[in-house]
Amino acid sequence: MADALVTLDGVTKTYSGITALDSVGFTIAAGEAVCLAGENGSGKSTLIKILAGVEQPDRGRITFGGTQQGALNPRLSAEAGIKVIFQDFSLFPNLTVAENIAFSAEIGAGARLVHKARVQDTARRTLARIGVDIPLGAAVETLSVAHKQLVAICRALATEARLIIMDEPTTALTEREVRVLLDIIRRLKADGVAVLFVSHKLAEVLEVCEKVVVLRNGQKVAEGPAHDFDAASLTRHMTGRDVAATPPTPLPASAPELMRVQGLHKDGAFADVSFTLRAGEVLGVSGLLGSGRTALAKALFGLVAPERGTITLDGKSIALGNPLAAAEAGIGYVPEDRLTEGLFLTQSILQNISIGRLGAHAGASGVLNLAGLIDEARDWLKRLSVKAPDPDAPVRSLSGGNQQRVVLARWMARSPRVLVLNGPSVGVDVGSKSEIHGIIAQLAAQGLGVIVISDDLPEVLATCHRILVMKAGKLVDDLPTGQVSETDLAHRLAS
Amino acid sequence: MKIDWTRNETLVALVIAAFCLAAAIADPGFLSIATLTDLLRGGIVLGIFAVAALIVLISGGIDVSFTAIAAFTMYVTAMVLNAALPWLPWWAALGFGMAIGACLGAINGVLIAGFGLPTLIVTLGTLSIFRGFMLTFIGQKQITTLPPGMREFGRMMLVRGENADGSFYSLHGAFAVTVLVIILTWAILHRTMLGRQIFAIGGSVESARRIGIKVRGVQFFVYVYVGILAGLAGVIHASMARVANPFDLVGLELSVIAAVVLGGARLAGGHGTLTGTVLGVALIVLVRNSLIVLGIPSTWQSVAIGILILIGTGLPAWQAKRAAARSA
Numbered sequence: 112m113a114d115a116l117v118t119l120d121g122v123t124k125t126y127s128g129i130t131a132l133d134s135v136g137f138t139i140a141a142g143e144a145v146c147l148a149g150e151n152g153s154g155k156s157t158l159i160k161i162l163a164g165v166e167q168p169d170r171g172r173i174t175f176g177g178t179q180q181g182a183l184n185p186r187l188s189a190e191a192g193i194k195v196i197f198q199d200f201s202l203f204p205n206l207t208v209a210e211n212i213a214f215s216a217e218i219g220a221g222a223r224l225v226h227k228a229r230v231q232d233t234a235r236r237t238l239a240r241i242g243v244d245i246p247l248g249a250a251v252e253t254l255s256v257a258h259k260q261l262v263a264i265c266r267a268l269a270t271e272a273r274l275i276i277m278d279e280p281t282t283a284l285t286e287r288e289v290r291v292l293l294d295i296i297r298r299l300k301a302d303g304v305a306v307l308f309v310s311h312k313l314a315e316v317l318e319v320c321e322k323v324v325v326l327r328n329g330q331k332v333a334e335g336p337a338h339d340f341d342a343a344s345l346t347r348h349m350t351g352r353d354v355a356a357t358p359p360t361p362l363p364a365s366a367p368e369l370m371r372v373q374g375l376h377k378d379g380a381f382a383d384v385s386f387t388l389r390a391g392e393v394l395g396v397s398g399l400l401g402s403g404r405t406a407l408a409k410a411l412f413g414l415v416a417p418e419r420g421t422i423t424l425d426g427k428s429i430a431l432g433n434p435l436a437a438a439e440a441g442i443g444y445v446p447e448d449r450l451t452e453g454l455f456l457t458q459s460i461l462q463n464i465s466i467g468r469l470g471a472h473a474g475a476s477g478v479l480n481l482a483g484l485i486d487e488a489r490d491w492l493k494r495l496s497v498k499a500p501d502p503d504a505p506v507r508s509l510s511g512g513n514q515q516r517v518v519l520a521r522w523m524a525r526s527p528r529v530l531v532l533n534g535p536s537v538g539v540d541v542g543s544k545s546e547i548h549g550i551i552a553q554l555a556a557q558g559l560g561v562i563v564i565s566d567d568l569p570e571v572l573a574t575c576h577r578i579l580v581m582k583a584g585k586l587v588d589d590l591p592t593g594q595v596s597e598t599d600l601a602h603r604l605a606s
Numbered sequence: 607m608k609i610d611w612t613r614n615e616t617l618v619a620l621v622i623a624a625f626c627l628a629a630a631i632a633d634p635g636f637l638s639i640a641t642l643t644d645l646l647r648g649g650i651v652l653g654i655f656a657v658a659a660l661i662v663l664i665s666g667g668i669d670v671s672f673t674a675i676a677a678f679t680m681y682v683t684a685m686v687l688n689a690a691l692p693w694l695p696w697w698a699a700l701g702f703g704m705a706i707g708a709c710l711g712a713i714n715g716v717l718i719a720g721f722g723l724p725t726l727i728v729t730l731g732t733l734s735i736f737r738g739f740m741l742t743f744i745g746q747k748q749i750t751t752l753p754p755g756m757r758e759f760g761r762m763m764l765v766r767g768e769n770a771d772g773s774f775y776s777l778h779g780a781f782a783v784t785v786l787v788i789i790l791t792w793a794i795l796h797r798t799m800l801g802r803q804i805f806a807i808g809g810s811v812e813s814a815r816r817i818g819i820k821v822r823g824v825q826f827f828v829y830v831y832v833g834i835l836a837g838l839a840g841v842i843h844a845s846m847a848r849v850a851n852p853f854d855l856v857g858l859e860l861s862v863i864a865a866v867v868l869g870g871a872r873l874a875g876g877h878g879t880l881t882g883t884v885l886g887v888a889l890i891v892l893v894r895n896s897l898i899v900l901g902i903p904s905t906w907q908s909v910a911i912g913i914l915i916l917i918g919t920g921l922p923a924w925q926a927k928r929a930a931a932r933s934a
Contacts, residue, residue: 163816165815165816184818185815185816185817185818186818189817189818195816197816201810201812201813201816201817202810202813203805203806203809203810203813203814203876204809204810204876205805205808205809205876205877206802206805206806206809210802214802214806214817215817215818217799217802218799218803218817218818218819219818222799223798223799223800224797224798224799225796225797225798225799225801225802266817
């Protein structure tokens with residue numbers, strides 16, 4: 112093996128009593144791609160921050176190219192050639208592509224004045240190096256996610272880059288964009304640049320990696336050449352258990368009808384949608400982006416007002432386009448983008464759960480029974496096993512899977528009859544995902560009707576009794592899960 | 607050139623044009639050199655304040671204490687120069703004011719950049735402290751006899767002349783200072799890395815920190831610079847008014863911020879132009895000076911300014927939202 116470019120040895124970091132990293136050590140060689148895998152909360156992000164010099168480890172040694180480093184700061188790390196591409200890309204939305212790419216290079220060069228020609232030249236050169244073309248004068252806020260990522264990569268390359276760390280590089284990309292990215296990674300490796308992928312979505316990047324390091328609960332639990340790992344073994348190391356996809360227990364034939372949707376129509380979104388949902392049934396609605404699945408999900412909860420059609424629950428009709436009426440009737444909705452639509456990020460976990468129950472805990476006088484409210488919220492936290500150091504901490508501080516559980520807990524506290532889950536495990540790690548699937552099965556077993564809207568086919572197949580396929584605003588297929596395979600389903604969605 | 611209707615600058619320029627047209631129709635005498643010089647004179651102090659407010663908004667902060675810094679500086683400069691340094695020439699008097707302003711701005715800078723406190727809260731606090739400290743410990747009486755340097759500056763005119771009807775017009779020398787401030791600030795914002803770092807911090811503090819921008823240093827500079835400009839504006843204000851009234855200036859801060867926001871700066875930071883700021887100030891000065899020409903009582907001034915802010919900032923925001931909805 113070539114000389115180690117970066118060596119970590121016994122790196123430990125604790126945050127307010129919680130150990131985020133516990134004696135982690137591994138090496139990265141020049142031109143090598145390493146995959147650092149781990150679930151949310153496994154310490155991946157902390158490790159990145161330490162390498163980037165944003166956080167200081169409590170203990171441990173970091174060596175760059177044979178020289179042991181003292182206290183790092185972002186500038187020292189950058190000078191050593193360690194470049195981090197954060198999940199949010201850390202770009203400046205208000206500045207142009209060229210300025211974003213050249214900014215750190217200009218700072219590194221100690222420039223005091225703006226050298227416009229040099230900035231343009233740096234940007235043009237680095238874009239050419241990875242073989243892409245993005246208008247230099249465009250404001251970054253107007254770019255697509257994939258382009259923003261490319262700008263971030265260019266910025267890393269604009270100065271001497273020896274190790275590029277990419278945090279969750281593929282989550283927001285389409286399959287084609289991932290191909291482009293992997294090609295760029297291959298080019299960089301050929302140039303002798305090392306790459307550290309940090310991800311919980313792994314299959315995609317394994318093919319370009321030489322080495323895999325797995326973290327769990329802050330500890331290194333596995334390390335080895337990439338060809339020794341596959342999706343299943345990675346999942347096992349990350350979660351510490353086998354996550355098997357078990358199909359749901361079949362629905363008793365006697366299950367009564369719970370909800371009936373008839374002739375629901377919204378111009379330009381979906382047309383003539385009719386289906387029934389039985390008590391205890393998990394119904395999947397699957398379709399590609401733009402098939403109208405999200406509009407339908409929202410319409411069921413009154414967030415989108417359809418022009419025609421009826422929704423009845425237990426034989427009682429529900430007013431369309433009125434989320435309050437839908438909630439009152441016992442429908443719950445967990446949105447796809449829980450960060451912007453589902454949670455009060457800066458408020459506490461308890462507040463987020465109890466917000467839907469304020470009415471129920473207000474006595475006749477209108478004064479809130481705070482103790483009762485909080486007890487109930489705590490109870491739900493426990494029942495859905497939300498891992499939270501402090502229930503008074505803001506929801507923002509939780510990992511994706513735990514945030515999703517908080518949203519679920521809020522609805523469960525209202526004891527709904529029907530729960531509409533839009534993309535229940537988007538942005539959630541493997542372990543949490545299977546737990547969320549377990550929760551879905553539990554809910555159904557209690558007699559709730561659950562509608563899962565998702566384009567994650569394994570998820571739909573693992574959780575649903577029946578799958579409705581949606582295409583161009585219409586329901587085209589109604590398939591019992593047992594009789595359809597993943598490839599068949601993918602074919603029906605796309606054709 | 608294509609006109610960008612979603613820009614505040616375009617809208618403000620149109621409103622200014624419409625306003626001038628209406629005023630010219632109501633009073634043919636409106637379109638005169640005298641009106642122009644009055645407007646320019648009205649924009650001198652407001653203009654410097656607005657540039658100061660702009661640079662803070664771009665950096666992602668907000669500063670409401672600059673009027674108090676100006677009032678404090680103006681009063682203390684007049685007092686100290688009268689008592690101890692009457693021989694200081696006018697340019698040194700301005701420099702003295704800038705130095706005091708810098709010190710007061712540095713207090714904001716330490717609290718905001720050093721301790722990381724929220725900018726609005728810090729400057730609301732210092733606004734009150736600077737003003738209260740001056741009125742309690744330094745004085746409340748107007749200083750009607752200014753030091754010779756400030757008097758000399760107060761008499762300085764760039765242009766002076768007589769209208770056809772025999773009335774006089776003049777353009778004060780301080781106008782040149784405002785122009786210099788605008789040019790200097792433009793150069794800092796667009797031609798130095800420091801300026802680009804101010805934009806970068808306004809765009810995303812976290813990103814700035816991650817690529818190694820010394821966020822605290824840049825913020826400290828911003829608040830000291832604002833202090834310097836406020837001190838300068840204070841001394842100019844007293845020189846032009848030929849009196850240092852400690853009760854002046856404070857209360858203007860929101861109008862100034864309104865002018866800057868009207869010109870397209872975003873309260874969220876990272877965006878703002880000097881062109882927009884100048885147009886915003888022009889509009890506000892126009893409303894203040896000339897509403898009366900249109901036969902609108904002067905008590906309506908603040909209502910008119912409020913409506914302008916709502917329309918001027920609301921319309922582009924609404925258009926941007928519609929454009930976003932269409933593309934989604």
